[in-house]
Amino acid sequence: MVIAIQNLEQVLEETEVNDITTITESRYLVLLHKPDGPFKGLEIHASDTEITADRAVKNSKVRVRLPKELDAGSNNTIVFCMLTWSEANMTALGGVLYESRLIGLSVQGKNVSGLQERVNITVNLHDTQEPRCVFLNFSTESFSSDGCQTLWERGQSILTCCCNHLTYFGVLMVSSPDLPPEHQEILTYITLIGCSLSLFALVITVLLFITNKKVRADVSMKVHINLAIALILLNLHLLPSQWVATLSSTGLCFYTALCLHYSLLATFSWMALEGFHLYLLLVRVFNIYIRRYLLKLSVLGWGVPAVIVSVVVAIDRGYYGRVSLDSSNPNSTEVCYIVNTTVKMVTTVGAFGLVFVFNMIMLVVTVRHIVGFRQSGEFGQSDGNRAKRGACTLLGVTTLLGITWGLVFFSFGYLTTPGLYLFCILNPLQGFFIFLWFVMSLRKPTNNTTSVTPSTNS
Numbered sequence: 001m002v003i004a005i006q007n008l009e010q011v012l013e014e015t016e017v018n019d020i021t022t023i024t025e026s027r028y029l030v031l032l033h034k035p036d037g038p039f040k041g042l043e044i045h046a047s048d049t050e051i052t053a054d055r056a057v058k059n060s061k062v063r064v065r066l067p068k069e070l071d072a073g074s075n076n077t078i079v080f081c082m083l084t085w086s087e088a089n090m091t092a093l094g095g096v097l098y099e100s101r102l103i104g105l106s107v108q109g110k111n112v113s114g115l116q117e118r119v120n121i122t123v124n125l126h127d128t129q130e131p132r133c134v135f136l137n138f139s140t141e142s143f144s145s146d147g148c149q150t151l152w153e154r155g156q157s158i159l160t161c162c163c164n165h166l167t168y169f170g171v172l173m174v175s176s177p178d179l180p181p182e183h184q185e186i187l188t189y190i191t192l193i194g195c196s197l198s199l200f201a202l203v204i205t206v207l208l209f210i211t212n213k214k215v216r217a218d219v220s221m222k223v224h225i226n227l228a229i230a231l232i233l234l235n236l237h238l239l240p241s242q243w244v245a246t247l248s249s250t251g252l253c254f255y256t257a258l259c260l261h262y263s264l265l266a267t268f269s270w271m272a273l274e275g276f277h278l279y280l281l282l283v284r285v286f287n288i289y290i291r292r293y294l295l296k297l298s299v300l301g302w303g304v305p306a307v308i309v310s311v312v313v314a315i316d317r318g319y320y321g322r323v324s325l326d327s328s329n330p331n332s333t334e335v336c337y338i339v340n341t342t343v344k345m346v347t348t349v350g351a352f353g354l355v356f357v358f359n360m361i362m363l364v365v366t367v368r369h370i371v372g373f374r375q376s377g378e379f380g381q382s383d384g385n386r387a388k389r390g391a392c393t394l395l396g397v398t399t400l401l402g403i404t405w406g407l408v409f410f411s412f413g414y415l416t417t418p419g420l421y422l423f424c425i426l427n428p429l430q431g432f433f434i435f436l437w438f439v440m441s442l443r444k445p446t447n448n449t450t451s452v453t454p455s456t457n458s
Contacts, residue, residue, distance in 0.1 A: 002141050005083070005104070005168060012079045013108040022051050031080040035072050042066040044080050051082070061124055062103060067117035070107060077108040083168075097143075098125070098171040102136065105166040113147070113165035114318040116250060121161040121169055125152075129173040133161035136168040143172060146340050149322070164318065183417060187424045192239065194428025199235040201435035202228045208438065215442065222294055223277050224400065224438065226301055227270040231431045233263035241335040245322045253336040257320035258309060260337055264348060265305030271402035272355045273297050275362040278397065282369050308347055312338075319343050352405060359401035366397050399433040 008028075015021075015032060023030035029051045031044055044064040045057045056063075062082060072078055081104035103121055106112075125131060133150040134143040148169070151160040161169060205228050208215070215221050237260040244256045277297075290296065312319050319340045338344040398404070404426040 002136070002138055005102070005136070006138060008081070009079065009104060009106055009168075012081060013077055013106060015077070017077060020053055024049065024051065027084055029082045033078040033080075035074060035076070035078070037074075039068060039070060039072045041068045041070075042078065046080075046082050051080070062101075063122040064103065064105065065120040065122075066105070067115065067119065069115055069117040070110075070112060072107050072110075075108075076110060079104065079106045079108070081105075081168075096173050098123070098131065098173050102168045102170050104168040107166065114316075115164040118149075118162040118164055119166065121163070123159050123161070123171055125157050125159050125171070131159050132172045132174050133159070133163065134170055134172045135163065135165075136170065138167075143170065144341060147318070147321075149324075149334075164321075183420075187420055190421075190424045191428050194425065194432075195235045195239055198429055198431025198435075199232060199239070202232045202235070202431040205431075205435045205438045206232070208442070212442065219294060220277065220281070221438075221441070223270075223274060223297065224434065226298065227267070227274060227400065228431065228434055228438075230263060230266040230270045230301070231434070233259070234267050235431065237263055241337065245334040245336050250321070253322055254317065254320050257336040257338065258313065261312070261320070261347070262305050262309045265308055265351060266302060267402070268352050268355045269301045269304055271400070271405075272358055273301050274400045274402075275355075275359040278362050278366060278401070282365055308351075312343055312347065316340075355402070356406050359403060360406070363397060363401055363403060399430060399437060402430065404430065 012030060012032065017032040017034050019034060019036065021032045023032075029046055029049075031046075031051050031053060033042060033053060043054050043066075044062075045052050045055065045060050046062045046064075047057045047059045048061060050057045064080060066078065070078070083102040083104065084100055085102060105119065121133075131150065131152055132145055133148040134145050135148060136142075137144045147165050148161055148163040151162060152158075159171060161171070163169065206225060209221065209225050210216070237256055241256055241260055244253050247253070319338055321336065321339045322334045323337050323339050324334055338348070404423070
């Protein structure tokens with residue numbers, strides 16, 4: 001089907017026309033328009049049997065408004081093609097294509113994407129399911145919603161798709177979201193409160209670190225503080241992201257999305273480095289000397305995320321923009337983040353998956369050492385003191401390694417609601433837990449195993 005559509009698009013773009021030409025067949029309606037002057041925008045109306053430009057038709061099914069930004073000239077043929085093709089549903093993942101209809105838009109000689117003025121496609125609906133604006137991705141032969149915003153409210157019979165590119169569009173009818181709107185609102189408030197509390201606690205943590213000379217000499221504390229700074233940056237850009245998405249400034253949303261992506265990757269990096277540092281402390285306790293150890297950690301912790309974000313920007317700046325928090329709900333809250341699903345999965349979910357597996361291994365190693373110390377009666381402590389110290393150490397290590405982030409892997413199916421509640425309660429409070437860990441560390445005497453001990457070159 002994809003090859004057939006691409007061939008049809010090529011034939012239509014190469015068709016010679018003067019001004020406006022329409023073609024009506026049983027399975028498709030076509031309008032070809034060649035501007036004879038400066039392009040000022042175009043509005044196209046189509047019913048099942050009729051198609052016109054700049055005037056309404058009876059029993060209209062689709063209305064398309066093309067922005068002036070297309071800047072089509074006398075050498076560029078604008079192509080509108082409304083296909084009714086039952087085979088189109090073969091590639092519809094997670095839903096059914098409404099009326100098996102695809103709406104194709106293209107400009108001869110131009111690959112149109114990243115529009116500031118969006119293309120508006122208005123469709124008349126007669127269905128009770130949730131609609132989602134999608135486009136046919138020729139590369140993956142599946143539907144995607146990247147770069148498209150769905151404007152629709154329950155009970156309305158009209159839907160508008162606002163997209164920043166041209167291709168073949170459709171409306172996917174999907175099942176209602178697993179999480180009711182009232183739960184989504186509660187989770188949003190929990191996240192905002194948790195992130196605000198963590199941000200405040202992390203700032204206090206950094207100030208305590210700066211003002212305490214003894215703590216500043218501890219290498220482990222320096223690693224913890226880098227993680228705290230990464231979380232501060234993450235919360236600083238996460239909290240206003242929803243508000244920024246409501247503004248008209250595309251540049252500000254791009255900056256917020258880019259910084260949010262960078263700070264999230266930096267948080268993952270420093271959580272992985274916390275695991276590596278823990279490995280050195282517990283497994284290779286003696287004979288360790290790494291020249292400029294903290295500098296090398298900093299290059300990895302802050303440099304690797306910068307490289308990843310730079311590559312994404314170099315490929316396409318349009319990967320950052322406004323995106324719905326819930327892709328299955330067209331009216332869900334928008335934030336400024338990564339628009340492209342593939343980029344989001346590879347650079348965030350994939351990266352965290354690797355960090356999570358590594359840090360889970362480090363957590364298991366830590367638990368084994370705690371159990372070993374307890375069985376050997378370390379330092380002559382009573383059973384109660386050893387158990388208390390072991391529990392505190394385990395909770396602290398769990399926080400530093402970001403193990404609670406793994407709850408997102410258990411927020412599907414029957415576990416969706418409880419999993420998301422646990423995730424949204426524990427995860428935003430990571431910064432607050434780090435603050436508690438830091439304060440408790442200040443009250444303990446310095447231990448030789450809390451920092452990397454220089455002994456031999458490595």
